Amino acid sequence: MIEYRHGRQPLHEYLRHHARTMPDKTAVVWYGRRISYAELDDLSDRFAESLRERGIGQGDVVALFLHNCPHYLIAHFGAQKLGAIVSPCNPHAQAYELEHQLADLDARAIVAGEELVKVVLASRARRNVEQIYAVRYGDMLPGVLAIDVPDCMRLPQEDAPLLPAGVVDFSEALAQAGDFVPVETIAMDDVALMAYTSGSTGLPKGAMISYDCALYKTAVGADGFGIGADDVVLADVALHHISGMNTGLAQPIYAGCTVVLLHRFDATAVLQAIESCKVSWWYTMAPSLPSVMACDDAATYDLSSLRTTVGTSFGVQLTEALADRWSAFASGCRVYEAGYGLSETHSSDTLMPPDAIKWGTNGKPVPGVQVRIVDPGTDIDLPVGMRGEILLKGPVAYKGYWLRPEATAALFCDGWVRTGDVGVLDDEGYLTFLGRTKEMIKVWSYSVFPEEVEAILATHPDVRQAAVVGLPDPDRGEALQAYVVLKSEAAERMRIDRTGQARDRSDQKIIEWCLQHMSHYKVPRTVIFRSGLPASESGKLLRRMLHEPGASIAAS
Structure with missing residues (x-):
């Protein structure tokens, strides 16, 4: 194990420690508004008490359904101070998608961005959620903005619409909450976080993360990245994503440094934030780097404070050439690929050593983490340099999936975690991630589960059956291609050639429908029509055959 900077205790106790020892230090910068550690600790106490006053308690699930904002940190740490379980939801989700997670969790409360309240109310799982908090992102903005805010964000002086009946204004709830008495019965082995992921296959499942695991992975991440109390960290990656949560929420609070929070990535806002806040450390997605450098006035900004940029390759590969370009642009700062990890393990299973960067590896x-490469059919260890399935083992026990005993059993192999990923170890111990053995599709930085998209497509009034596969895409990493079997009435109306391509706008109409019913990154880029889908004797869909011409005959 490692030596923790302030002992083995939950991360919300690190927040409380910093609030007591350096109360006036800035914890969060929100477009120029500075929130101290004392204020962040107090506001998260207030949220914990607000939940308690509404009957939410230890072990209950609180879902977070909002984009980056200070309220996210307040809700995250406030719920955990109460001993409740935090479950981030993708703010791009539509009602059908949100419904699965809320119903699976039996969530008792949800904190939603005000623009997302309508999605919550449209979800059938809403009837089981007892408390809905609405966050108005602009209510914590400063009077004078230091960084450009997104056009979608309402400024404090602008009138806000009334919230629907039964929905509580998040900031008003904090203002009205009484004094919070800390919970003394939280154990380090208790579940603190429920991160939704596919695991090896199937619909998303809740990966249970304990306080112990969250602390351990946060600590090794902060140490590995060299983040200290004097750093100013820039966070533009979504906090609901495990990598954004680690680098923009957990690690800054663990280290006691300052995080400059952006609602979402914006190239100009990044330049403004680095210059105005003297940002020293930035984690982002690789495509962000050329976007920032392409800004018309990029050369006019002072980026000399930036010491380190850590990236993850999605769509755009973080190559040594791109790193050299960014380093030259950003006053010689160090640039490298972050590492590799699973949601089930709170990520950060491997990290790139900053002083021994090896390009092309992870x-x-x-x-504390051990890595094996095994033959996926026999589980026999493979020699150095041979590709196989990546297995992981750490010093903190991983808990598996919420209410999924069979999936949890399949996750483990004699105490090792099966990743379903293909990789190779070299003779210096560097891991290279090569791909996935599972059918999950990676679009930009998001995990897309074929079964979920197929289930939504199946609700289209003209669709009898659908299958989805991922295809290489230079911009997205992978893009979805849908294979659709139409109901007979719809097939008779549509004009389709023998390759399955629509001669009219039939495919585009389905894509337009998808844009209204699922997150944008799950929408298929192309639609191919078929008369049937390949299946095994048992009826199991054979997705691998969809790539083969002639696997089935197009509708005519």
Whole structure:
């Protein structure tokens, strides 16, 4: 194990420690508004008490359904101070998608961005959610903005619409909450976080993360990245994503540094934030780097404070050439690929050593984590340099999936975690991630589960059956292609050639429908019509055959 900076205690106790020892230090910068550690600790106490006053308690699930904002940190740490379980929801989700997670969790409360309240109310799972909090992102903005805010964000002086009946204004709830008495019965092995992921296959499942695991992976991440109390961290990656949560929420609070929070990535806002806040450390997605450098006035900004940029390759590969370009542009700052990890393990299973960068790899195992490469059919260890399935083992026990005993059993192999990923270890211990053995599709930085998209497509009034596969895409990493079997009435109306391509706008109409019923990154880029889908004797869909011409005959 490692030596924790302020002992083995939950991360919300690190927040409380910093609030007591350096109350006036800035914890969060929100477009120029500075929130101190004392204020963040007090506001998260207030949220914990607000939940308690509404009957939410230890072990209950609180869902977070909002984009980056200070309220996210307040809700995250406030719920955990109460001993409740935090479950981030993708703010791009539509009602059908949100419904699965809320129903699976039996969530008792949800904190939603005000623009997303309508999605919550449209979800059938809403009837089981007892408390809905609405966050108005602009209510914590400063009077004078230091960084450009997104056009979608309402400024404090602008009138806000009334909230629907039964929906509580988040800021008003904090103002009205009484004094919070800390919970003394939280154990480090208790579940603190429920991160939704596919695991190896199937619909998303809740990966249970304990306070112990969250602390351990946060600590090795902060140590591996060299984040200290004097750093100013820029966070533009979504906090609901495990990598954004680690680098923009957990690690800054663990280290006691300052995080400059952006609602979402914006190239100009990044330049303004680095210059005005003297940002020293930035984690982002690789496509962000050329976007920032392409700004018309990029050369006019002072980026000399930026010491380190850590990236993850999605769509655009973080190559040594791109790193050299960014380093030259950003006053010589160090640039490298972050690492590799699973949601089930709170990520950060391997990290790139900053002083021994090896391009084309995903770094070395962090202290305490062991990595094996095995033959996926026999589980026999493979020699150095041979590709196989990646297996992981850490010093903190991983809990598996919420209410999924069979999936949890399949996750483990004699105490090792099966990743379903293909990789290779070299003779220096560096891991290279090569791809996935599972059918999950990666679009930009998001995980897309074929079964989920197929289930939504099946609700289209003209669709009898659908299957989805991922295809390489230079911009997205992978893009979805849907294979659709139409109901007979719809097939008779549509004009389709022998390759399955629509001669009219039939495919575009389905894509337009998808845009209204699922997150934008799950929408198929192309639609192919078929008369049937390949299946095994048992009826199981054979997705691998969809790539083969002639696997089925197009509708005519």
